[in-house]
Amino acid sequence: MMIELKEINKDYHLGLETVHALRGVDLNIDNNEYVAIMGPSGSGKSTLMNLLGCLDTPSSGLYMLNGSDVSDMDDNALAEIRNREIGFVFQNFNLLPRASALHNVELPLIYNGTPSSKRRDLAEEALTKVGLKDRMHHRPNELSGGQRQRVAVARALVNNPSIILADEPTGNLDTRTGDEIMDLFETLHDNGNTIILVTHEEYIAEHSDRIIRLRDGRVERDEAV
Amino acid sequence: MRMTGTEFGEGVRIAFQALKANRLRSILTTLGILIGVVVVTVIISVIQGLNTYVSGELSALGTDNVYVSQYPWMITSWEEWLKVRNRPKIESRHFEFIKEYTTLAQAVAPEVATRRTVKYRDEDLNNVIIYGTTEDYMVLSDAMPEYGRFFNEAEIHQRRNVCVIGWEVADALYKNKDPIGERIKISGQSFFILGVMEKRGQLFDFSMDNNVMMPYTVFQKVFGKHRSLEIQAKAVSPDAVEDLKSELEELMRRARGLRVSEDNNFNINQQSQLLDTYKSVTQVLWIVLIGIGSIALLVGGIGIMNIMLVSVTERTREIGIRKALGAKRQVILWQFLVESMFISSIGVILGMLISIGFAMIIKQASPIPVDISAWVAFLGIGFTVSIGIFFGLYPASKAAKLDPIEALRYE
Numbered sequence: 001m002m003i004e005l006k007e008i009n010k011d012y013h014l015g016l017e018t019v020h021a022l023r024g025v026d027l028n029i030d031n032n033e034y035v036a037i038m039g040p041s042g043s044g045k046s047t048l049m050n051l052l053g054c055l056d057t058p059s060s061g062l063y064m065l066n067g068s069d070v071s072d073m074d075d076n077a078l079a080e081i082r083n084r085e086i087g088f089v090f091q092n093f094n095l096l097p098r099a100s101a102l103h104n105v106e107l108p109l110i111y112n113g114t115p116s117s118k119r120r121d122l123a124e125e126a127l128t129k130v131g132l133k134d135r136m137h138h139r140p141n142e143l144s145g146g147q148r149q150r151v152a153v154a155r156a157l158v159n160n161p162s163i164i165l166a167d168e169p170t171g172n173l174d175t176r177t178g179d180e181i182m183d184l185f186e187t188l189h190d191n192g193n194t195i196i197l198v199t200h201e202e203y204i205a206e207h208s209d210r211i212i213r214l215r216d217g218r219v220e221r222d223e224a225v
Numbered sequence: 226m227r228m229t230g231t232e233f234g235e236g237v238r239i240a241f242q243a244l245k246a247n248r249l250r251s252i253l254t255t256l257g258i259l260i261g262v263v264v265v266t267v268i269i270s271v272i273q274g275l276n277t278y279v280s281g282e283l284s285a286l287g288t289d290n291v292y293v294s295q296y297p298w299m300i301t302s303w304e305e306w307l308k309v310r311n312r313p314k315i316e317s318r319h320f321e322f323i324k325e326y327t328t329l330a331q332a333v334a335p336e337v338a339t340r341r342t343v344k345y346r347d348e349d350l351n352n353v354i355i356y357g358t359t360e361d362y363m364v365l366s367d368a369m370p371e372y373g374r375f376f377n378e379a380e381i382h383q384r385r386n387v388c389v390i391g392w393e394v395a396d397a398l399y400k401n402k403d404p405i406g407e408r409i410k411i412s413g414q415s416f417f418i419l420g421v422m423e424k425r426g427q428l429f430d431f432s433m434d435n436n437v438m439m440p441y442t443v444f445q446k447v448f449g450k451h452r453s454l455e456i457q458a459k460a461v462s463p464d465a466v467e468d469l470k471s472e473l474e475e476l477m478r479r480a481r482g483l484r485v486s487e488d489n490n491f492n493i494n495q496q497s498q499l500l501d502t503y504k505s506v507t508q509v510l511w512i513v514l515i516g517i518g519s520i521a522l523l524v525g526g527i528g529i530m531n532i533m534l535v536s537v538t539e540r541t542r543e544i545g546i547r548k549a550l551g552a553k554r555q556v557i558l559w560q561f562l563v564e565s566m567f568i569s570s571i572g573v574i575l576g577m578l579i580s581i582g583f584a585m586i587i588k589q590a591s592p593i594p595v596d597i598s599a600w601v602a603f604l605g606i607g608f609t610v611s612i613g614i615f616f617g618l619y620p621a622s623k624a625a626k627l628d629p630i631e632a633l634r635y636e
């Protein structure tokens with residue numbers, strides 16, 4: 001099993017008030033699954049994504065990622081896990097504005113010490129996969145929204161991570177470009193990648209093989225498409 | 226701290242990119258450091274140069290010469306002056322007594338002086354210092370006649386109107402002529418010139434060549450006995466200076482017949498006292514100046530800190546992205562430290578160059594040997610690293626500790 005969540009709770013403390021963002025979430029996700037996480041606003045989707053992406057740790061519960069317990073790791077250890085295991089695709093792209101597409105894609109490789117010539121080859125290869133070979137020296141503001149998101153996908157792919165996590169990846173795109181990105185995920189999935197994406201659009205979720213529905217921090221339904 | 230070369234390189238790259246993107250801001254911050262560095266290094270170097278200059282000049286007074294004088298060389302308060310002003314003058318008999326009994330002095334000479342106009346034929350020279358002394362003057366002032374000879378004991382004893390003239394006097398009055406054997410007129414009396422002293426240069430602004438030396442006996446005959454002498458003595462060896470001082474004190478007390486209960490009514494002076502006085506008087510000034518310089522540098526440092534804090538805030542989202550992609554704390558820390566160290570090192574390097582320029586100008590325009598010495602340069606390098614680190618560390622660690630989720634959410 002690639003991802004195992006057991007009895008995961010996540011609380012936020014706002015002064016005296018405690019917000020239970022996740023309450024006892026149990027979840028298993030296997031290699032090469034394509035999972036969509038859905039739910040109303042405030043149901044805990046982003047919180048769950050942040051935990052899965054090792055950007056945060058649970059208040060209690062166990063998170064096993066590829067056989068290692070990441071629930072209690074410190075900042076630096078989590079950074080290493082993120083670098084090795086996770087590829088992020090964000091709703092608002094989150095590219096470095098002053099860096100070229102190529103450099104943006106190289107970033108994860110920089111943080112694991114890949115030597116520069118190999119870095120360049122890998123980044124070019126990833127950009128080729130998303131169909132942006134001829135745009136690699138462009139900066140984000142010289143690219144369309146769809147192209148930017150493709151750069152982000154290339155960046156998520158480049159380090160060959162276990163999981164690609166996408167939080168509303170089509171949220172800032174028009175329907176047609178959104179579909180293009182979804183096609184890209186489809187291809188990645190066919191090539192053996194594990195994909196977890198958050199969306200609130202049923203037709204986007206339809207692309208996946210399994211939909212997990214959250215409500216008030218709990219898994220309400222978990223079913224194959 | 227574990228970091229790969231690649232991560233290190235990325236830190237440098239980012240820092241440069243950030244500096245390029247905010248050119249004016251970086252230049253202004255650099256300017257702050259530059260001014261601080263110039264102020265500090267120029268002040269330190271001028272102080273050093275001045276100290277070297279003063280102690281160099283003062284050593285012309287003879288480092289192991291001891292002076293028995295009517296008054297202390299440095300009177301630093303009105304009370305002190307009131308205490309010493311009624312002291313009896315030092316007379317020839319005191320000198321003769323000391324000369325007779327001293328065992329630790331290799332040379333002893335009296336010195337008494339006045340300023341006069343000297344004449345040769347139609348030529349006048351004003352404000353020439355006339356010294357009354359003995360042949361030991363040569364040892365004590367470490368100067369020999371360039372031409373001719375100094376007067377001797379017999380001439381002193383017989384009060385012969387003879388003299389040795391300083392180099393400037395010879396040059397001014399006798400031009401191309403050989404002054405030896407010629408006469409010079411001082412206060413209506415005529416003196417036979419035995420020799421011309423070698424050129425001695427200046428003590429601060431004061432020429433040591435614009436003078437005439439004559440036997441002290443002759444001096445008193447011509448100008449009267451009302452002036453106090455100063456007795457100069459040179460120790461047999463540098464180690465004997467302290468003992469010589471005690472001996473002179475003892476001999477002078479005996480010559481004056483002072484009782485045990487009575488205080489000295491004279492002073493034993495030494496060149497090193499001048500130096501000590503100079504040092505103690507100037508020390509406070511130096512501390513104040515260095516303080517001012519350090520404040521300038523501090524202000525520059527605060528400028529760096531401010532700019533780095535702005536930079537961290539502006540790049541919060543970038544930091545979030547980098548952290549999400551696997552940048553560890555120390556990598557982010559390094560990225561911002563490089564930036565602040567780069568700003569400060571540019572400031573320090575330019576500041577050093579400008580300081581060297583200033584030093585050269587001061588050196589040209591004044592007698593003070595101002596040099597940016599190696600340790601000042603090292604200090605500069607130290608400043609770079611420490612200012613860059615000190616003022617960059619807080620903003621950088623703030624950046625390093627940012628929570629990636631919040632940083633990514635930052636607008």
Ligand SMILES: Nc1ncnc2c1ncn2[C@@H]1O[C@H](COP(=O)(O)OP(=O)(O)O)[C@@H](O)[C@H]1O
Nearest residue numbers: 012014019021040041042043044045046047048
């Ligand atoms: N950093 C935070 N501090 C406090 N409360 C938070 C924080 N992040 C999320 N929450 C709360 O946790 C709950 C789940 O939020 P979130 O996971 O963002 O939901 P979703 O992404 O499904 O809209 C919400 O009630 C939200 O207000």
Ligand SMILES: [Mg+2]
Nearest residue numbers: 042045046047
């Ligand atoms: Mg959300």
